[in-house]
Amino acid sequence: MSERRIAFFLPTLAGGGAERVALNLLAGMLELDIPLDLVVADTAGPYLDQVPDRVRLVNLGTARVMKAIPSLAGYLKETQPVALLSHMNHANVAAILAKELARSKTKLVVVEHDTLSASKSKLQRSKFLPLxxxxxxxxxxxxxxxxxxxxxxxxxxxxxxxxTVKTVYNPVVDRQLKAKAQAPLAHPWFAPDSPPVFVAVGRLTPQKDFANLIRAFAIVRQHRPARLIILGEGETRSALEAEIATLGITEDVSLPGFDANPYAYMAHAATFVLSSRWEGLPTVLIEAMACGCAVVSTDCPSGPQEILAAGKYGLLVPIENSPALATAMLQTLETPMDRAHSIERGLYFSSERAVSEYLRLFDY
Incomplete structure (x- = not known):
């Protein structure tokens, strides 16, 4: 092995926060001309076409992460990267076992993206994962x-x-994000003199609690005209659509699905809303701030309290409390925020900062 190659390991290329973080780190390391591999159990997911050309994609071809352990061990034996950066707890467990199976000297760093005590996964593996x-x-x-x-x-x-567990804030803001935020947005709801638009972004899952946001928005609509766009796809779609219909706000709520460029929406939105029950470090909240958007967030574990500096940069409300969320949403419409102040805070979570901290952990 002549080159000092760094590898990343992900289960898939699903459109979530951990995958977005990995892609941002890869892009940041490419700027330093570091040879990079992205190893995935399976290439499924909407982020496949966003893997940079200069990153070598290694597909282990298994639908389940734990079945990828022998293949990952074989990769480590053959390629001998100087470091492997693994994301998400089930993939981290697999990476550790693969390294031991390969008897590899690769430096392994595992990254936890969620607040473990708050996570309520219904998957069978979640029962034994903490052990x-x-x-x-x-x-x-x-x-x-x-x-x-x-x-x-x-x-x-x-x-x-x-x-024991080190903190490295996610690489969120880079030149690409700024360019995408300035992309034209053809959505008719953003035409001049239209009602203000609230935007939320994330997988349609119980964790994100978009039902709470929809109920809060229904309260907002009782006070003034407004619209809500939720970008993302997931298993709670039908339940959310039923809730929207029941509340009689179908004309004012849109669920367009996953969008590879949510930043243009953030840049044009009146307010970005995070309604989660729990998080790790919600990337979308930082992205919205970097786009100059006012933000409202639940004070969920963990991340919003740190990102918003206990409310200095945006409004924090209790989780699962639609009236409190609605009050905060209305407040952002009545009291415009300082966009430059928000952008400056978003820039703190830069790609350059995260890349340098990970390279230090790798002794690279």
């Missing part, structure tokens, strides 16, 4: 949480010494 994490995570060269809340929660839940 595997407690046993296996100490075998990684470094454990990273994407916010201080995630890091301290992981220390606590897995019984680690405080400070």
């Amino acid at each position: 595997l994490m407690k046993w296996l995570y100490p075998r990684a060269d470094a454990i990273v949480g994407v916010s201080q809340g995630v890091a301290s929660d992981l220390d606590s839940v897995l019984g680690f010494e405080p400070g």
